[in-house]
Amino acid sequence: MPTNRQILLDNRPQGEANVGNFKLVSTETPALQDGQVLVRHHYLSLDPYMRGRMNESKSYAQPQPLGEVMIGGTVGEVVESRHPKFAVGDPVVGMGGWQEYSVVDASQPGALRKVDTTHVPLSHYLGAVGMPGVTAWYGLVKIIDPKAGDTVVVSAAAGAVGSAYGALAKARGCRVVGIAGGKDKCDYVVNELGFDACIDYKAHKDAYSLAKALKQACPNGIDGYFENVGGMVLDAVLLRMNAHGRIAVCGMIAGYDGQPLPLANPALILVNRLKIQGFIVSEHMEIWPEALKELGTLVGTGKLRPRESVAQGIEAAPEAFLGLLKGKNFGKQLVKL
Amino acid sequence: MPTNRQILLDNRPQGEANVGNFKLVSTETPALQDGQVLVRHHYLSLDPYMRGRMNESKSYAQPQPLGEVMIGGTVGEVVESRHPKFAVGDPVVGMGGWQEYSVVDASQPGALRKVDTTHVPLSHYLGAVGMPGVTAWYGLVKIIDPKAGDTVVVSAAAGAVGSAYGALAKARGCRVVGIAGGKDKCDYVVNELGFDACIDYKAHKDAYSLAKALKQACPNGIDGYFENVGGMVLDAVLLRMNAHGRIAVCGMIAGYDGQPLPLANPALILVNRLKIQGFIVSEHMEIWPEALKELGTLVGTGKLRPRESVAQGIEAAPEAFLGLLKGKNFGKQLVKL
Numbered sequence: 001m002p003t004n005r006q007i008l009l010d011n012r013p014q015g016e017a018n019v020g021n022f023k024l025v026s027t028e029t030p031a032l033q034d035g036q037v038l039v040r041h042h043y044l045s046l047d048p049y050m051r052g053r054m055n056e057s058k059s060y061a062q063p064q065p066l067g068e069v070m071i072g073g074t075v076g077e078v079v080e081s082r083h084p085k086f087a088v089g090d091p092v093v094g095m096g097g098w099q100e101y102s103v104v105d106a107s108q109p110g111a112l113r114k115v116d117t118t119h120v121p122l123s124h125y126l127g128a129v130g131m132p133g134v135t136a137w138y139g140l141v142k143i144i145d146p147k148a149g150d151t152v153v154v155s156a157a158a159g160a161v162g163s164a165y166g167a168l169a170k171a172r173g174c175r176v177v178g179i180a181g182g183k184d185k186c187d188y189v190v191n192e193l194g195f196d197a198c199i200d201y202k203a204h205k206d207a208y209s210l211a212k213a214l215k216q217a218c219p220n221g222i223d224g225y226f227e228n229v230g231g232m233v234l235d236a237v238l239l240r241m242n243a244h245g246r247i248a249v250c251g252m253i254a255g256y257d258g259q260p261l262p263l264a265n266p267a268l269i270l271v272n273r274l275k276i277q278g279f280i281v282s283e284h285m286e287i288w289p290e291a292l293k294e295l296g297t298l299v300g301t302g303k304l305r306p307r308e309s310v311a312q313g314i315e316a317a318p319e320a321f322l323g324l325l326k327g328k329n330f331g332k333q334l335v336k337l
Numbered sequence: 338m339p340t341n342r343q344i345l346l347d348n349r350p351q352g353e354a355n356v357g358n359f360k361l362v363s364t365e366t367p368a369l370q371d372g373q374v375l376v377r378h379h380y381l382s383l384d385p386y387m388r389g390r391m392n393e394s395k396s397y398a399q400p401q402p403l404g405e406v407m408i409g410g411t412v413g414e415v416v417e418s419r420h421p422k423f424a425v426g427d428p429v430v431g432m433g434g435w436q437e438y439s440v441v442d443a444s445q446p447g448a449l450r451k452v453d454t455t456h457v458p459l460s461h462y463l464g465a466v467g468m469p470g471v472t473a474w475y476g477l478v479k480i481i482d483p484k485a486g487d488t489v490v491v492s493a494a495a496g497a498v499g500s501a502y503g504a505l506a507k508a509r510g511c512r513v514v515g516i517a518g519g520k521d522k523c524d525y526v527v528n529e530l531g532f533d534a535c536i537d538y539k540a541h542k543d544a545y546s547l548a549k550a551l552k553q554a555c556p557n558g559i560d561g562y563f564e565n566v567g568g569m570v571l572d573a574v575l576l577r578m579n580a581h582g583r584i585a586v587c588g589m590i591a592g593y594d595g596q597p598l599p600l601a602n603p604a605l606i607l608v609n610r611l612k613i614q615g616f617i618v619s620e621h622m623e624i625w626p627e628a629l630k631e632l633g634t635l636v637g638t639g640k641l642r643p644r645e646s647v648a649q650g651i652e653a654a655p656e657a658f659l660g661l662l663k664g665k666n667f668g669k670q671l672v673k674l
Contacts, residue, residue, distance in 0.1 A: 230603060230604065234603070249603075249606050249607045250607070251607065252603065252604040252607055260601060260602035260603075260604055261603070261604070262599040262600060262601050262602070262603070263599060263600040263603040264597060264599050265597035265599070266567065266571070266586075266589065266597075266598070266599070266600040267567065267589040267597055267598070269586050269613060269614075269615040270586045270587070270588065270589055270615040270617075271615070272615065273614075273615045273616050273617060273620070274613075274614070274615050275612065275613070275614045275615075276606060276611075276612070276613045276614070277606075277610075277611070277612045277613070278606040278607040278608070278609065278610045278611050278612075279610050280607075280610060283610070
């Protein structure tokens with residue numbers, strides 16, 4: 001049985017999360033029982049939602065239990081199988097957590113899925129052709145539901161969700177405008193991801209200044225917005241939403257660390273008859289096949305070429321995760337195991 | 338030609354609205370042209386939306402022009418007609434404005450509608466069986482879309498919209514909880530309107546205290562909320578919304594006078610995957626017939642017995658309107674002309 005290095009949540013953050021909240025341990029992987037599969041993880045996915053799980057407080061999911069392996073998506077290969085549908089060498093995607101190996105009850109629905117790596121690199125099943133891509137798809141297609149010619153905006157545009165959103169929106173004939181932190185990210189969003197424009201929110205001191213920049217980038221106003229960050233960015237976008245605009249709320253990363261960030265002028269919801277809808281993509285499993293098919297095609301045909309930030313080794317995961325929360329990553333944040 | 342007393346918007350409010358913003362004038366009603374009808378107004382409707390129109394700033398409608406008759410719904414009778422479909426004595430509802438008479442181009446769609454006063458008193462066509470009732474219907478049926486057993490809440494529960502909302506929600510098997518200002522209103526909401534409970538927001542110093550009271554009144558949480566006021570009440574309700582709850586935003590009267598009132602914790606939209614939708618009922622004319630039919634039946638069968646606050650004479654309109662904005666009215670605020 002191979003030795004398995006794991007990262008546990010050791011204690012909950014007081015304010016900002018830090019490396020001391022995590023603990024690296026080594027264990028032996030247990031012997032398999034009937035129906036189980038041993039997976040060697042190649043990549044671990046790091047995602048903003050994990051920060052919410054670190055808190056004790058009520059959220060859409062149970063808090064991450066203390067002393068247990070941190071939750072997380074993984075891709076890898078089957079190295080041992082006592083399940084008839086999985087063979088050694090199969091490339092698979094699952095929720096293996098922050099560890100090098102996982103033992104999976106493979107008959108549990110959705111626990112483990114074989115993937116095809118002919119046209120799509122394995123790691124992309126954690127990004128563009130995985131949960132972040134489907135998240136972008138759900139928010140854009142099911143909540144924003146844009147018409148050709150609509151202007152749609154996304155924050156954290158250089159990230160895994162943002163880059164998929166851009167490709168999906170362009171495929172629907174939209175004008176797509178990103179918001180990201182820093183000139184490098186904005187250049188990447190426009191030049192490599194093919195957005196029509198991208199605004200560096202760090203160049204603006206308040207929502208009014210950012211709203212002015214949005215006015216230039218969105219001369220016809222904003223019809224749809226995909227929210228990943230909250231705070232000042234949301235306030236600015238609200239000032240530029242068109243009547244009957246739609247806002248999909250997927251993340252409010254700006255407020256994860258401490259006191260809730262207020263929304264400055266909720267009366268704009270009424271003034272512009274907006275629809276604002278929060279969602280988590282795991283509650284909408286019925287749309288995954290359709291979404292994954294479109295995303296796989298976009299990647300396979302080169303219309304979506306997502307970048308990845310890759311940290312090396314399980315021991316690098318906490319630092320890489322904290323960097324993600326600060327926007328240090330460029331595209332999908334992974335850990336190579 | 339009869340003399341027509343009118344109230345004009347004389348100047349825009351700086352902060353709180355006051356009687357000095359209005360001006361009473363007298364004019365002669367002009368001679369009718371073909372297709373026109375002269376209506377003698379019996380009642381003028383006063384509604385919170387009018388406050389928004391008094392401002393210059395961007396809103397969902399054009400601002401009320403200065404020096405013109407204030408916009409407003411009216412019921413009355415035809416006193417002269419040069420339109421084949423209207424005869425002297427017909428009871429009618431229209432948007433005659435703050436004046437005693439109006440000359441209406443009766444062939445313009447929706448400008449004037451004959452009503453049946455056999456089972457429904459004329460004045461109710463400005464309230465329960467008029468725009469406020471349809472507003473309640475749209476928010477409840479089209480946005481909140483409750484199932485039997487759901488808990489639904491409305492602010493300004495003793496008002497025209499709130500009372501219709503209560504009857505419509507009870508007809509759908511919901512638990513209905515009101516929020517209103519003062520013990521008298523709350524007693525009325527429970528004892529006369531048949532709500533399951535009503536909370537006096539004035540008895541609470543902040544959103545947390547109000548949220549505690551909501552927890553008692555809504556032991557299973559809140560599935561749907563109809564927002565008329567904003568501010569602290571909205572913050573409190575957000576703390577008690579169930580996952581996948583729906584909020585129909587119809588008014589934010591608390592913020593009409595000055596600086597925008599922030600929303601304390603927008604991250605709850607994500608945590609509870611809420612849908613928040615603003616609307617104005619005049620953009621949904623297609624649902625009016627169905628809504629009016631149900632509301633007329635509720636009133637005709639005594640299941641909805643809305644109260645009215647009636648001010649006497651056109652000259653009393655400004656004072657009555659300012660009182661409405663402060664919640665001094667009890668039920669639908671009218672002016673008897």
